[in-house]
Amino acid sequence: xxxxxxxxxxxxxxxxxxxxxxxxFTDSAIYNLQWFRQDPGKGLTSLLLIQSSQRExxxxxxxxxxxxxxxxxTLYIAASQPGDSATYLCAVRPKNAGGTSYGKLTFGQxxxxxxxx
Amino acid sequence: DTEVxxxxxxxxxxxxxxxxxxxxxxxxxxxxxxxxxxxxxxPELMFVYxxxxxxxxxxxxxxxxxxxxxxxxxxxxxHALQPEDSALYLCASSDPHKGQGSPYGYTFGSGTRxxxx
Numbered sequence: 001x002x003x004x005x006x007x008x009x010x011x012x013x014x015x016x017x018x019x020x021x022x023x024x025f026t027d028s029a030i031y032n033l034q035w036f037r038q039d040p041g042k043g044l045t046s047l048l049l050i051q052s053s054q055r056e057x058x059x060x061x062x063x064x065x066x067x068x069x070x071x072x073x074t075l076y077i078a079a080s081q082p083g084d085s086a087t088y089l090c091a092v093r094p095k096n097a098g099g100t101s102y103g104k105l106t107f108g109q110x111x112x113x114x115x116x117x
Numbered sequence: 118d119t120e121v122x123x124x125x126x127x128x129x130x131x132x133x134x135x136x137x138x139x140x141x142x143x144x145x146x147x148x149x150x151x152x153x154x155x156x157x158x159x160p161e162l163m164f165v166y167x168x169x170x171x172x173x174x175x176x177x178x179x180x181x182x183x184x185x186x187x188x189x190x191x192x193x194x195x196h197a198l199q200p201e202d203s204a205l206y207l208c209a210s211s212d213p214h215k216g217q218g219s220p221y222g223y224t225f226g227s228g229t230r231x232x233x234x
Contacts, residue, residue: 043228107160
């Protein structure tokens with residue numbers, strides 16, 4: 001059974017700091033890994049999607065890496081800002097026995113990030 | 118159009134009421150999902166529709182009844198809910214690409230905040 005773990009559970013940093021969020025998963029049979037951001041009471045916003053064959057993806061100040069063999073992904077946020085404060089969720093899309101790629105995402109518990117001025 | 122639209126944004130209902138949540142997407146995605154999210158927890162999958170057919174029901178109580186009228190619309194009919202059903206209900210969509218190398222991620226809506234009184 002696929003399990004996804006995110007460390008740390010919460011992180012508080014001063015504005016301007018570079019930071020790393022960690023995600024690990026137990027089964028490397030995945031199609032892709034997706035990082036989401038969620039503001040309180042809101043839906044999920046996709047930040048980055050990394051295919052299983054890729055090593056990293058970048059968008060603006062965000063960079064996500066994937067090491068499928070070791071079951072790890074990191075989300076790097078450069079020059080953090082108070083507006084980055086949110087919960088960050090990592091989710092993997094597992095390959096399933098039916099050969100189809102729809103189905104449940106397996107989520108981590110999330111990292112609550114607070115960036116203070 | 119790269120969005121998933123959910124209505125209503127907030128809903129308060131009594132335990133004897135019947136109500137419906139609606140979800141719409143125009144990205145041509147052929148898989149649509151309902152997720153339930155409790156406070157400080159990751160989303161939990163409820164139902165998956167692929168090509169307008171129910172493909173996954175995660176043992177959800179029958180007081181929740183999904184419906185997919187066409188490839189762009191997904192409804193969740195609610196009847197005789199309990200206070201513990203209060204949560205954020207999220208709709209998502211993706212392309213159910215079959216076989217290896219699914220290149221597509223999930224797109225989530227902003228959710229319906231449901232309160233059962």
